[in-house]
Amino acid sequence: SLENRIKHFEKKRKIAVGSSSSPEKT
Structure with missing residues (x-):
């Protein structure tokens, strides 16, 4: 399901x- x-x-x-101790923003 989408929720899962x-x-x-x-x-x-x-x-x-x-x-990584940091948000993954590419």
């Missing part, structure tokens, strides 16, 4: 931001 997709995306983003 968003949740998964946000979780991935949170992990990426936490590991």
